Amino acid sequence: MIAICIHGGAGDRQRSTEDSRILQALGDALDAGWSVLESGGAALDAVQVAIGVLEDEPLFNAGRGAALTLDGSVELDAALADGATGRVGAVIGVQRVRYPIAAARAVLDHSPHVIMAGDGAERFAIEHGCDPVEPDFFVTERSLAALKRYRDNQSRVELGTVGAVALDAAGRLAAGNSTGGVMGKLPGRVGDTPIIGAGTYADHRVAVACTGYGEYFVRVGAALRLAMLVELGSQSLEAAACQVLDTVTALGGRGGLIALDADGTFTMPFSTSSMARAWRRSDGKPGVELW
Numbered sequence: 624m625i626a627i628c629i630h631g632g633a634g635d636r637q638r639s640t641e642d643s644r645i646l647q648a649l650g651d652a653l654d655a656g657w658s659v660l661e662s663g664g665a666a667l668d669a670v671q672v673a674i675g676v677l678e679d680e681p682l683f684n685a686g687r688g689a690a691l692t693l694d695g696s697v698e699l700d701a702a703l704a705d706g707a708t709g710r711v712g713a714v715i716g717v718q719r720v721r722y723p724i725a726a727a728r729a730v731l732d733h734s735p736h737v738i739m740a741g742d743g744a745e746r747f748a749i750e751h752g753c754d755p756v757e758p759d760f761f762v763t764e765r766s767l768a769a770l771k772r773y774r775d776n777q778s779r780v781e782l783g784t785v786g787a788v789a790l791d792a793a794g795r796l797a798a799g800n801s802t803g804g805v806m807g808k809l810p811g812r813v814g815d816t817p818i819i820g821a822g823t824y825a826d827h828r829v830a831v832a833c834t835g836y837g838e839y840f841v842r843v844g845a846a847l848r849l850a851m852l853v854e855l856g857s858q859s860l861e862a863a864a865c866q867v868l869d870t871v872t873a874l875g876g877r878g879g880l881i882a883l884d885a886d887g888t889f890t891m892p893f894s895t896s897s898m899a900r901a902w903r904r905s906d907g908k909p910g911v912e913l914w
């Protein structure tokens with residue numbers, strides 16, 4: 624069995640003319656990850672490749688076009704977790720690396736650390752082959768307009784963080800996420816995405832990638848909580864995922880998650896009105912949905 628699930632963020636999207644492009648990009652990311660798995664590649668590579676495709680699409684809140692801080696700057700977070708080995712890598716607040724998920728991979732592969740932040744993370748990633756860019760590269764007309772809307776009326780309807788979970792032919796699981804955080808965040812704010820066990824987690828049983836108002840996912844340790852519910856309880860993956868979202872809801876938070884286990888069972892619940900998502904397993908057809 625091989626399987627991959629992708630999310631393009633939970634939120635309260637309005638239907639728009641951008642929907643078809645979002646669906647197309649999710650399909651492209653799914654195909655890219657699927658090709659890695661189909662050719663016998665590692666789940667970790669499939670997750671990284673799929674996320675890289677979405678970081679390049681400015682309609683998502685990751686890489687180019689990502690959410691801006693209140694002062695209009697960009698601070699990008701990303702994480703990767705390799706369930707088979709327990710290795711993880713994450714970056715926080717990077718501004719000068721084109722693919723933050725590749726920077727997270729550099730931390731995982733080449734550093735003695737698990738999370739690196741800011742300037743040091745950027746220098747380390749670039750030294751290990753990541754593409755350097757100027758911070759302006761990430762800022763788009765669309766993200767500036769969304770920041771203006773947020774400043775005008777504090778509305779934050781679109782989240783659009785991206786993430787993926789995958790299971791490869793060798794039975795290895797992996798998870799990853801990449802985000803600009805939440806629109807209008809205070810400079811220096813860190814959400815759940817790069818915090819292993821909060822937004823992103825994988826072990827040999829389950830891989831989890833969360834999306835939503837990160838503060839709540841951090842407070843409940845959402846991704847690790849799900850894995851623990853599966854490990855310790857007799858709950859199904861779906862029941863465990865719903866319980867985690869209920870815990871987030873009880874604190875006043877909203878969002879969604881994708882979770883995949885070593886049998887290829889997956890679940891993609893969300894408590895917002897939409898969550899962009901796509902999925903494929905070796906015994907079924909690919910799917911892609913927004914609502």
Ligand code: ASP
Binds near residue numbers: 784803833
């Ligand atoms: N969870 C992300 C954060 O709080 C945002 C998102 O999922 O869209 O940074």
